[in-house]
Amino acid sequence: MTLAVNLLAVVLIVAIIWWFWLSTATARSMGSNRLIEIQVENGVYSPARIEVPLKQPFTLRFIRKDASPCAEKVFFEGLDKSLLLPLEEPAEIELSLSTAGEYAFSCEMKMYQGSLLAKEII
Amino acid sequence: MTVRHFSIGGMSCAGCVAGVEKALKSVDGVVASAVNFAEHTAEVEGSFSSAALIKAVVDAGYEAALLQSEEDTAEKEAAEFQYYRSLLKKAFVAALIGVPLFIFGMSGMLPDLNNAQGQIVWFFIGFATAFVIWFSGAHFYTGAWKAFKNHNANMDTLIALGTGTAWIFSMVITINPELVPSLARHAYFEAAAIIIALINFGSALEMRARGKTSEAIKRLIGLQPKTARVVRNGKEIDVVINQVGLNETVRVRPGEKVPLDGVIIDGHSLVDESMLTGEPLAVEKNTGDGVIGGTINKSGSFLFQTKRIGNETALAQIIALVRKAQNSKPAIGKLADKISAVFVPIVLIIAVITFLLWFNLAEEMPVSYALVTMMTVLIIACPCALGLATPISIMVGVGKAAEFGVLIRNGEALQTAGKLNAVVLDKTGTITKGQPSVTSVITYGEWQEKAILMLAASIEKGSEHPLAEAIVSAATAQNIALADSQNFQAVAGHGVLADIDAHHVLLGNAALMKKNNIAFEQAQTDARRLAEQAQTPMYLAVDKQLAGIIAVADPIKEDSVQAINALHKLGIKVVMLTGDNKHTAEAVAKQLSIDEYFAEVLPEDKEQKVALLQAQGKVVGMVGDGINDAPALARADVGFAIGTGTDVAIESADVTLMRGSLLGVVDAIAISKATVRNIKQNLFGAFVYNSLGIPIAAGILFPLMGILLNPMIAGAAMAMSSVTVVSNANRLRWFRSSGAEK
Numbered sequence: 001m002t003l004a005v006n007l008l009a010v011v012l013i014v015a016i017i018w019w020f021w022l023s024t025a026t027a028r029s030m031g032s033n034r035l036i037e038i039q040v041e042n043g044v045y046s047p048a049r050i051e052v053p054l055k056q057p058f059t060l061r062f063i064r065k066d067a068s069p070c071a072e073k074v075f076f077e078g079l080d081k082s083l084l085l086p087l088e089e090p091a092e093i094e095l096s097l098s099t100a101g102e103y104a105f106s107c108e109m110k111m112y113q114g115s116l117l118a119k120e121i122i
Numbered sequence: 123m124t125v126r127h128f129s130i131g132g133m134s135c136a137g138c139v140a141g142v143e144k145a146l147k148s149v150d151g152v153v154a155s156a157v158n159f160a161e162h163t164a165e166v167e168g169s170f171s172s173a174a175l176i177k178a179v180v181d182a183g184y185e186a187a188l189l190q191s192e193e194d195t196a197e198k199e200a201a202e203f204q205y206y207r208s209l210l211k212k213a214f215v216a217a218l219i220g221v222p223l224f225i226f227g228m229s230g231m232l233p234d235l236n237n238a239q240g241q242i243v244w245f246f247i248g249f250a251t252a253f254v255i256w257f258s259g260a261h262f263y264t265g266a267w268k269a270f271k272n273h274n275a276n277m278d279t280l281i282a283l284g285t286g287t288a289w290i291f292s293m294v295i296t297i298n299p300e301l302v303p304s305l306a307r308h309a310y311f312e313a314a315a316i317i318i319a320l321i322n323f324g325s326a327l328e329m330r331a332r333g334k335t336s337e338a339i340k341r342l343i344g345l346q347p348k349t350a351r352v353v354r355n356g357k358e359i360d361v362v363i364n365q366v367g368l369n370e371t372v373r374v375r376p377g378e379k380v381p382l383d384g385v386i387i388d389g390h391s392l393v394d395e396s397m398l399t400g401e402p403l404a405v406e407k408n409t410g411d412g413v414i415g416g417t418i419n420k421s422g423s424f425l426f427q428t429k430r431i432g433n434e435t436a437l438a439q440i441i442a443l444v445r446k447a448q449n450s451k452p453a454i455g456k457l458a459d460k461i462s463a464v465f466v467p468i469v470l471i472i473a474v475i476t477f478l479l480w481f482n483l484a485e486e487m488p489v490s491y492a493l494v495t496m497m498t499v500l501i502i503a504c505p506c507a508l509g510l511a512t513p514i515s516i517m518v519g520v521g522k523a524a525e526f527g528v529l530i531r532n533g534e535a536l537q538t539a540g541k542l543n544a545v546v547l548d549k550t551g552t553i554t555k556g557q558p559s560v561t562s563v564i565t566y567g568e569w570q571e572k573a574i575l576m577l578a579a580s581i582e583k584g585s586e587h588p589l590a591e592a593i594v595s596a597a598t599a600q601n602i603a604l605a606d607s608q609n610f611q612a613v614a615g616h617g618v619l620a621d622i623d624a625h626h627v628l629l630g631n632a633a634l635m636k637k638n639n640i641a642f643e644q645a646q647t648d649a650r651r652l653a654e655q656a657q658t659p660m661y662l663a664v665d666k667q668l669a670g671i672i673a674v675a676d677p678i679k680e681d682s683v684q685a686i687n688a689l690h691k692l693g694i695k696v697v698m699l700t701g702d703n704k705h706t707a708e709a710v711a712k713q714l715s716i717d718e719y720f721a722e723v724l725p726e727d728k729e730q731k732v733a734l735l736q737a738q739g740k741v742v743g744m745v746g747d748g749i750n751d752a753p754a755l756a757r758a759d760v761g762f763a764i765g766t767g768t769d770v771a772i773e774s775a776d777v778t779l780m781r782g783s784l785l786g787v788v789d790a791i792a793i794s795k796a797t798v799r800n801i802k803q804n805l806f807g808a809f810v811y812n813s814l815g816i817p818i819a820a821g822i823l824f825p826l827m828g829i830l831l832n833p834m835i836a837g838a839a840m841a842m843s844s845v846t847v848v849s850n851a852n853r854l855r856w857f858r859s860s861g862a863e864k
Contacts, residue, residue: 003484009478013471020467025273043265048272055446067205068325069332070506073449073513077459081530083447087201110462111276 027051027117033060038114040074040085041065045105045114049077053121057096061070064088070109126172128164129367129431131185134384138184145182149175162367172433174616188432188500199333206329212258213322219254220315224834225246227312235299235307240549244296244309248289251311255289259318275466277506281321283470284500285314288833291493291827302489310497310833317501317837324841331848334855335514338521339448345397345416350381353425370428374419381427382415383435389424393417398440399527414620440780443529447520448513452533454801455512458808462509469816475588476820491821494833498819502836503812507843511804514851518832519797526859527780528790535776539760540794544740545689545787546732546754549700549710551747552764552784554676558588560596561657562673564648572602574670577627578662581620585612589658592674613637615701615724617660628645628663631703631722635661635668642668653705656713678714686714686783695740699723699731699754728754745779762787789859796857804847811843 028047030036039046052058064085075082083093097118106113139157146155151170171189174286179186226232226811233240265278281792292309299307352361353371395417404420413426416437473496482491516533523530530536547553563571579597582590607620617630635642640663657673698719700707707721720731732754735742746757755775756759763775764782779786823829
């Protein structure tokens with residue numbers, strides 16, 4: 001019994017590391033109009049991981065449905081950009097990324113987290 | 123797809139409509155557009171950039187501005203209040219079950235789990251708390267599950283796991299108590315309910331406190347009047363502000379707010395601009411003067427023509443700038459951001475390790491201890507306080523600065539301003555009023571004062587230099603007729619030369635005289651005496667002979683001495699740059715107790731002087747007018763632009779001082795220091811809370827002192843940690859301006 005509990009706990013730790021740090025959600029692609037709608041609700045951005053075209057302008061349209069003040073702002077790390085999200089109203093930001101890579105965005109408390117995966121899209 | 127409305131200016135006939143429509147439709151993303159010639163407006167539908175659309179219209183030869191709908195803060199506040207009420211309701215319902223259970227449990231009034239009757243009672247209690255978890259805590263569980271699916275973990279994850287573990291363990295032992303030793307048979311239903319009540323209550327308190335952090339921006343938004351009295355077809359009618367177009371004539375009566383930005387076309391008045399510039403004295407406005415939306419007309423009635431509407435008004439730009447700055451993060455918060463991003467999974471791992479340690483090492487009731495400590499670790503950890511520590515203080519600090527007419531461009535500038543140990547001040551227009559006047563005229567040889575003034579004013583009449591304007595004003599005041607000049611030449615940093623009435627005239631400093639081999643030794647004693655009285659002497663030579671000296675003095679602003687003294691008190695070295703000769707510079711420096719000065723500095727050399735101080739290891743702030751001093755402002759660690767009124771579009775400056783006073787620099791530095799101190803307190807509190815709270819929750823005190831933290835106390839601590847951070851940031855609202863201490 002003790003051995004089983006210990007083993008289970010070790011497996012759990014490995015699973016936490018794998019699921020939250022080593023594995024990532026599948027990135028959602030943008031449409032041909034280079035615009036994607038992101039729902040802000042229940043502690044998550046949906047979609048949270050988005051594939052965006054490199055060196056081309058694209059638009060993120062946020063729809064905030066969570067009245068919690070935590071969800072009110074979205075910060076784009078490394079881009080020095082932020083956006084205020086009014087409740088139940090679309091808020092858009094146009095971005096263009098010149099370097100390939102993953103760019104995080106989050107609420108001010110870092111509870112809502114998402115990322116933009118910038119890559120050449122053929 | 124959105125619909126936006128624009129005011130279109132410059133349409134003189136119905137034929138212009140086609141031109142404007144063509145320009146509108148040329149913009150990417152425009153699906154449909156309709157131009158209304160009568161109202162001079164356009165309705166445009168599609169997904170497009172307003173800036174691109176305005177540019178297209180302007181390129182086509184017309185004017186355009188977005189008719190912005192008024193920000194409805196009331197609606198936002200109503201939504202926030204509703205959310206606040208819902209949090210309180212959830213907290214109340216959870217407490218309604220949790221608190222009696224806790225009291226009955228503590229007083230031994232609840233049945234034992236070791237018999238069938240007790241099991242039945244606990245089974246119903248379990249269902250009652252399940253209802254509470256569903257009603258008051260469902261959002262934690264939904265959030266945790268959705269975050270999990272996205273490979274993410276957040277505060278909801280911790281609360282859901284903590285309370286979920288408590289409920290499941292309690293229900294398992296209620297159904298089958300034999301699974302754990304008899305001493306460990308304790309249900310934690312009340313803990314789950316009370317924790318959910320506390321977290322909801324804490325969120326409601328946090329929300330209440332957060333409302334105060336955005337007071338500054340709400341006050342700015344509140345300055346915008348809702349209607350304007352527009353003159354249309356000869357009649358004055360009240361029009362909703364977002365329906366007022368460009369170049370419309372608007373009436374402002376005494377006591378009313380100026381609705382938009384424009385230029386007075388009839389009448390005069392005193393206008394109170396303190397709400398935007400921090401300047402307490404009302405400003406006199408006459409025909410031709412600009413007025414700013416949101417300011418208050420104190421006395422006369424006047425008509426003005428609108429020049430900026432919607433997003434283009436000074437008030438809208440100030441709001442946008444303050445919001446942008448409030449949403450930026452300085453370097454000080456970067457470490458907390460990095461920790462916040464990985465915080466929850468680390469806490470999950472610590473919780474599992476805590477479980478294992480207690481499970482393997484506890485001498486009695488290992489499962490109970492393991493579960494309770496694991497649950498407490500999950501509940502006490504607070505990533506929110508950590509993430510909130512920096513942005514919430516920036517929000518209050520930047521907003522507070524705006525109240526004093528100090529616009530800070532971003533969080534980085536706010537942080538650096540507090541580290542300044544040298545401030546460089548441009549003399550003219552910064553320390554002084556920038557309105558020089560002629561104070562002395564000395565003549566040599568047979569020259570008369572009027573003749574000297576006539577020649578000097580004639581040569582300077584086309585110049586916009588403040589010293590030139592002073593000479594022309596002096597000549598005009600004495601009704602001296604000016605002559606035409608020919609072959610005018612300006613020598614940067616030296617002076618001017620031209621031919622007037624067959625005379626070759628030179629007007630400038632000693633360097634200009636030397637360069638042109640003028641003998642001026644006899645005048646140097648006079649020049650030095652004038653300079654020592656803080657006057658700027660200019661030599662006038664006619665046909666290679668010295669004819670006179672004209673001295674000009676620029677009065678020092680009333681509060682410059684106070685500001686420089688305040689900078690000294692903050693331990694900051696004050697340096698002055700001036701194009702004046704060293705005697706004048708020395709006199710001004712002595713009068714104001716300035717630590718160091720650089721005289722005879724050419725405009726292009728200001729940047730070098732800033733760099734020189736930086737090379738000496740100083741963190742340098744440069745204060746200038748934002749236009750002539752742009753390179754020096756950009757070079758400085760923090761560039762302060764002294765604006766005129768609400769000239770907020772000074773791109774080269776990190777900080778714009780809308781009030782033309784050096785006290786704004788003192789305010790900016792003091793607010794920066796106070797905000798950074800506040801951020802450090804918040805970060806320290808959040809780090810200490812988590813680094814002490816988590817080990818204590820894990821039971822580190824138990825082997826030494828026999829103390830084990832109750833998960834409900836952990837819930838209360840967690841709920842209050844964010845409230846503490848927000849409340850501490852709110853203390854910045856009591857910051858007082860140095861001008862207020864005057």
